[in-house]
Amino acid sequence: MTTKRIIPCLDMTEGKVVKGIQFVSFRDAGDPIALAKKYSDDGADELVFLDITATVENRPILLDVVANTAKKVNIPFSVGGGIRSVSDMRQLLLAGADKVSLNTGAVKNPKLITDCANAFGNQCVVLSLDAKASAPGQWNAWINGGTKDSGLSAVEWAKEAARLGAGEILLTSIDADGTKSGFAIELTRQVSRDVPVPVIASGGAGSMKDFLEIFRDGEADAALAASLFHFGELTIPELKRYLSAQNIAVREIL
Amino acid sequence: MITIIDYGLGNIGSVVNTMTALGVPCVVSSDPFVVGSAAAILLPGVGAAGVGMQNLKTRGLDSVIRNQVLRGIPFIGFCLGMQLLFEYSEEADTVCLGILKGSVRKFRAEKKVPQIGWNTVTVSDSNPYARRLFDGIPAAEFYFVNSYYPVVENPDMVAATTRYGETFASAVAYKNLFATQFHPEKSGAAGTILLTNFIKENL
Numbered sequence: 001m002t003t004k005r006i007i008p009c010l011d012m013t014e015g016k017v018v019k020g021i022q023f024v025s026f027r028d029a030g031d032p033i034a035l036a037k038k039y040s041d042d043g044a045d046e047l048v049f050l051d052i053t054a055t056v057e058n059r060p061i062l063l064d065v066v067a068n069t070a071k072k073v074n075i076p077f078s079v080g081g082g083i084r085s086v087s088d089m090r091q092l093l094l095a096g097a098d099k100v101s102l103n104t105g106a107v108k109n110p111k112l113i114t115d116c117a118n119a120f121g122n123q124c125v126v127l128s129l130d131a132k133a134s135a136p137g138q139w140n141a142w143i144n145g146g147t148k149d150s151g152l153s154a155v156e157w158a159k160e161a162a163r164l165g166a167g168e169i170l171l172t173s174i175d176a177d178g179t180k181s182g183f184a185i186e187l188t189r190q191v192s193r194d195v196p197v198p199v200i201a202s203g204g205a206g207s208m209k210d211f212l213e214i215f216r217d218g219e220a221d222a223a224l225a226a227s228l229f230h231f232g233e234l235t236i237p238e239l240k241r242y243l244s245a246q247n248i249a250v251r252e253i254l
Numbered sequence: 255m256i257t258i259i260d261y262g263l264g265n266i267g268s269v270v271n272t273m274t275a276l277g278v279p280c281v282v283s284s285d286p287f288v289v290g291s292a293a294a295i296l297l298p299g300v301g302a303a304g305v306g307m308q309n310l311k312t313r314g315l316d317s318v319i320r321n322q323v324l325r326g327i328p329f330i331g332f333c334l335g336m337q338l339l340f341e342y343s344e345e346a347d348t349v350c351l352g353i354l355k356g357s358v359r360k361f362r363a364e365k366k367v368p369q370i371g372w373n374t375v376t377v378s379d380s381n382p383y384a385r386r387l388f389d390g391i392p393a394a395e396f397y398f399v400n401s402y403y404p405v406v407e408n409p410d411m412v413a414a415t416t417r418y419g420e421t422f423a424s425a426v427a428y429k430n431l432f433a434t435q436f437h438p439e440k441s442g443a444a445g446t447i448l449l450t451n452f453i454k455e456n457l
Contacts, residue, residue, distance in 0.1 A: 001418065002371030003395065040442070045372055045397075071271050076397055076440045096267035098300065098440060099399075120263055121302045121334070123368040123399040167368045167399070198370045221371065251372040251395045253443075 003249045004215045005045035005222035006236055007200060008229045010035060012065065012081075013053045017230065032065060035230065037072040042236040043253035046076040048170065048200075048224060050101070050128070052145050054082025063095050070096025080128050080170075086115050093120065101126035101170055104143040107150045107157070110164055117165025126200075127166035129158055131187055132174040139173075139187055146174050155190055162195045169199045170224070176204030178227070183210055188218035200224050208234065208242045215248050256330075256457060257292035259319070260284040261309040263301030263334070265439075272439035276446070278453055286314040294327055294457055295319065297433075299334030303358065303402070304346030306334050316351060323353050328456035329431045336426065336433035337404055345402050354426065355407035361400075363419025368401040375414045375424050375436065383427040384413030387451045394444040396424075396436035403435060430456075 010017045010032050017032050036047055049069060051062060066079055079092050080101030089100045100120075106113050106127060116125045130146045131139040131154035139154035150157075158169050171191055173184030183204045192199040198221035201214045205225035214220045228234045240250045256273060260266055260282050273280045273296070280296075283289055297319065299306075310316045323329050323339075337343055338350045343358035350358070361367045372395040377388040403422040406412050413427035416435070425434040432452060438445035 002369060002373045002398065005371050043442075067267065070268060071275070074272060074275070074440065074446060075442050076399075076437070077268070093265055093300065094267045096265070096271050098265045098268055098437075118302060119305060120300055121401075123370060123401060124265075124300045167401075168370055196366060197368065198366050221366065 001249065002221070003045070003251045004220075004243070005200070006211070006239060006250065007046045007048055007222055007224040008035075008039045008044050008236070009048040009050065009202065009224045009226040011050050011052050011226055012062070013051070033069050033072055036069045039229065039236065040073040040075050043240060043251070044075060044236050045251055046078065046222070047073055048101070049077065049079045051079075051081025063091060066092060066097055067095040078126055080126070085112070086119050089116050089120065093124070099124040099126050099168070101128040102166075103128040103130065106161065107141065107143050107152065110160070113161055113164040113166050117167070122165045122167035125166050126168045126170050127158065127161040128170040128172070129154060129161070130172045130174050131184070137186065142174060154187070155194055158191045158195050162197045166197065168197050169195055171199055171201055173203040177202075179204055180206030180228070182206060183214035183218055183220070183223065185213060185218040188214060188220050192219040192221070198222065208239055211239060211243060212246050212248060215243070255279045255281065256294045256296050257289055258282045258296045258298060259289060259315060261306060261313060261315060263306055263309065265300045266298055269296065269298045269332070269439050272449065276449055276453060278457060284313050284315065286318045289315055290318045290322065292322065292327065295322060295329050297329070297331040297335030297338065299332045299336065299338075300399070301334050302345060303334065303337060303343040303348040303350065306338055307348050307350060310338070320351055320353055323431055326430045329433070330452055331433035332437055332439065333400060333435060336435055337402060339426075339431075339433055340404055343402060353431075354411065356405050358402045358404050360402050361419055368399055369418045370399050372396065373398050373416050373418060373436070375416050377414045378412050381410065381413050381427055383432070384425065386455060387427060387432060387448060388414065389451055390447050391444050396434070396438065396441040396444055398424075398436045400435055
């Protein structure tokens with residue numbers, strides 16, 4: 001069995017790491033390359049890099065920042081933001097990304113998922129899904145950096161994306177994001193049970209217990225956090241020691 | 255010097271970064287003449303088997319790779335770069351390079367496919383090349399992303415096994431050939447030790 005993954009996320013804009021609270025009011029959290037290297041050395045299981053304003057600013061992702069970050073990491077490195085075509089994806093893989101996440105581009109053109117999966121294998125196509133509650137126990141997928149309701153049910157869209165060829169779902173709860181009050185357990189569990197591919201839970205991490213709960217109760221395969229790690233409130237080695245003591249299988253650091 | 259084969263797929267940037275960081279000069283090429291005269295070759299692997307084989311054939315690389323491996327130059331393959339060595343893959347019903355006897359099958363036992371994440375790799379004690387390559391990392395976790403896995407016909411070639419629903423050969427090591435289903439270039443310190451051992455032995 002694979003171990004549960006701990007994934008620091010670098011939300012980027014204009015070449016810098018920022019962290020929003022419920023997707024707005026960004027604080028500068030530092031240099032992406034230095035942070036990526038630190039997390040890689042600290043025992044992070046993967047890194048996610050999201051160019052969060054690429055879509056709304058209608059510009060391509062910052063390839064040079066991706067390339068320079070990739071040089072410093074020897075763990076899986078997933079990149080997303082503003083991807084519209086197979087050729088965009090190939091550019092990112094050539095720059096050193098291992099996986100590419102699709103969000104708005106896939107909602108607008110679901111065939112993009114299939115085209116990318118056919119070209120590179122579904123294991124390197126991640127569907128990034130920003131979900132927001134629409135009613136109790138129901139969520140919609142939001143697009144354009146969490147600013148627009150797509151009208152699609154988040155759970156149905158996750159299922160459809162997996163069917164089209166997405167190999168993994170990066171599931172962010174807009175409601176939980178930046179609150180540090182815990183991951184969206186019910187949402188994550190429902191998606192995890194309904195889709196046949198791994199689910200990365202994102203949004204709301206505030207404590208080590210939140211990670212335990214999202215793995216144990218939310219049935220997530222991986223958990224992602226940003227500010228908690230960026231601002232040094234929690235380190236990856238201490239989180240892994242804690243989870244291991246709680247009988248959650250995590251990768252040991254050599 | 256190692257020649258990294260560009261066949262239109264794969265995390266080539268990532269592989270070049272890793273080899274460069276380990277001090278190995280790399281050439282990235284899709285030219286059959288360059289690959290055909292290479293001293294050592296690396297076949298990377300993020301991609302689908304059908305497109306992968308088709309791209310190798312279109313570029314005239316399939317027979318060149320086969321000849322080079324049979325000629326005995328050091329070869330290393332990752333993920334799809336391992337799967338393509340076998341005779342056949344269930345993925346898109348693909349006839350592969352046929353350098354190794356065996357086929358590639360889809361995971362059936364586990365609920366979540368692809369397998370994505372870190373899993374334990376147990377080294378085969380009876381394979382001397384494998385023992386040298388995994389020296390210093392007898393049982394460690396490596397990073398996997400795969401929906402398919404190889405079924406190796408000759409048990410002497412198996413370098414390591416891993417369990418994901420079923421137990422499968424996660425690496426083969428035989429004569430001049432070494433290939434892994436996992437991604438050593440993405441496996442942190444364990445991957446670095448493995449690749450350093452490969453480089454010491456071959457380059």
